[in-house]
Amino acid sequence: MPHAASTRRRLCDQFFAAICRLCAVFEDAADKGRMVETFLVESWLEHLRQHERVTNADRVLQDAVHRFHISGDPKVTHLIAS
Numbered sequence: 001m002p003h004a005a006s007t008r009r010r011l012c013d014q015f016f017a018a019i020c021r022l023c024a025v026f027e028d029a030a031d032k033g034r035m036v037e038t039f040l041v042e043s044w045l046e047h048l049r050q051h052e053r054v055t056n057a058d059r060v061l062q063d064a065v066h067r068f069h070i071s072g073d074p075k076v077t078h079l080i081a082s
Contacts, residue, residue, distance in 0.1 A: 033070075044080065 028034035041047050054062075066074065 047078075 023040075024038050026036045026038070028036055039047075041050070
């Protein structure tokens, strides 16, 4: 799935890299083709603000990435450091 990974990496680079401390895309070694992306932001409030700042160009890129998703919507989980 190299094309999906490179498209996802582009999304990471263009959209999230400027506002995240860490942005990475991984392929799950136990589940071939499963891609996992991680983002580390300053706070939960900053994460919520990111949703408000999505531009049309960001949406076009996100749509391109979501076309690689095989079934349904991507599963989203949030982990908060303690």
